[in-house]
Amino acid sequence: MKILITFKHAQLIKKELGLSLPHIKSSHRAEAMARGLGWKSNAALRAALMCGPTECEVDDTRFRSYLEDRQFEGIDHCSLAETVMQVCGDTIRGRGVDVGTEVNTGATTKHSLFSHMRLNNKWGAAALGLFAVVCYLMATMQTAEDYLDQAMETSLDVASRAAVRSVLILDKDLGNEVIAGLMEYPYIVSAEIKDDHGDRLSFERRDIQAETLSHWIQDLLSFGQQQVYRRVLDLPPTLSDTDAELIVVVDRSKALSVLPGPTFAGMVASLFLAGIFVFSIAAARSAFWAWLRTYLASNYRLAQA
CATH class of the missing domain: 3.30.450 (Beta-Lactamase)
Incomplete structure (x- = not known):
């Protein structure tokens, strides 16, 4: 089963696993959860989730194998897939995620619309930066006006x-x-x-x-x-x-x-250059997160079963 989860979802899944497996240390539950979601370690999973919502392949076999290899008992009643669906199902549907079933495999696949939310966040950051630049422009204009009044x-x-x-x-x-x-x-x-x-x-x-x-x-x-x-x-x-x-x-x-003192043409040029700077920072940030997401997926994902 493939599902798109967020950092908050991962925290909630780990909390639910703590209720189901209270006798197992939190660090082992987190590592087992990461394996069950298709990642080599909990650190890699957290890093990927910090880049944004991440598609994970839920596998109960890997989840249980990690715990069995460390000789933990009382794990048969706990299902990672059920826990994930319990935690993420309603939340994801409420955020516009389409749930479909593949005919050949019978696996549940979740296709997300989180991309438009990330895009909105980027534009929001750019708008905030431009707002700060406009405030600077207005403050500079006021300084020029004060200089004119004084003269x-x-x-x-x-x-x-x-x-x-x-x-x-x-x-x-x-x-x-x-x-x-x-x-x-x-x-x-x-x-x-x-x-x-x-x-x-x-x-x-x-x-x-x-x-x-x-x-x-x-x-x-x-x-x-x-x-x-x-x-x-x-x-x-x-x-x-x-x-x-x-x-x-x-x-x-x-x-x-x-x-x-400051001229209006100079201030407009400053506004233009600051706008380019803001968008460059946003683009560089997006490129970095995209590279990091690709790097983590290439090096720290477990091979699909």
Whole structure:
């Protein structure tokens, strides 16, 4: 009788044998079980089961021969085949294993659908790895955003001092100089100074086109939205009918491609390479288990009776 068993099934079979043969040491029961399942030793059987569900040929003759060779008594009432069917029958049927009977030999053969479960486990591991990579990508993006915010705060700190003077004396030329200085940064779309009456004192705007791979990728993925930074100008209370403001609009994708730090193209490349690495590890793991399973079957299986 051939049957596909898992490591858990082997543990349950050994436990049931302990109830049937309590006078025999556990190590001998395990070795007898391994022989009865078609393996040269319990260690080889355990190694094979660690690779995944393993097809075993149940043979009561080998099971009893091992125990008889060591002169154990009271074994006639114990059948490995019955124990295996008792332990594995309902469990395996519940997991989608088809049970059929061969007409010529009358032997019961179990054909398993465990392969799709192993495939799902592999994809699950790959998905978990990709999830970790995406989390890393998001964390890196947040780091880049924080760097951009810090750079803009520094620029606004410097520009706001001159902007305050231009509002206090309503000097449009000075305001234009402040705006021109800000527009030197290639990622700034527009800059504007509003006075304490809410009127526009100085303003300049331009269009920014995609020039780098990072910029193009972000625009393609709709990450190229603009971000507005506002700085309320510190004016004397007697002059403040409304808040005077310095308003700067930044093209995020352009800024992230220009400012020192992680670029979006670099992060996408990291994601791609990490994905290849994850799948390579999964493929190498599968290849190793397949090789080990083949090696064990070739060298540690008993010849079929």
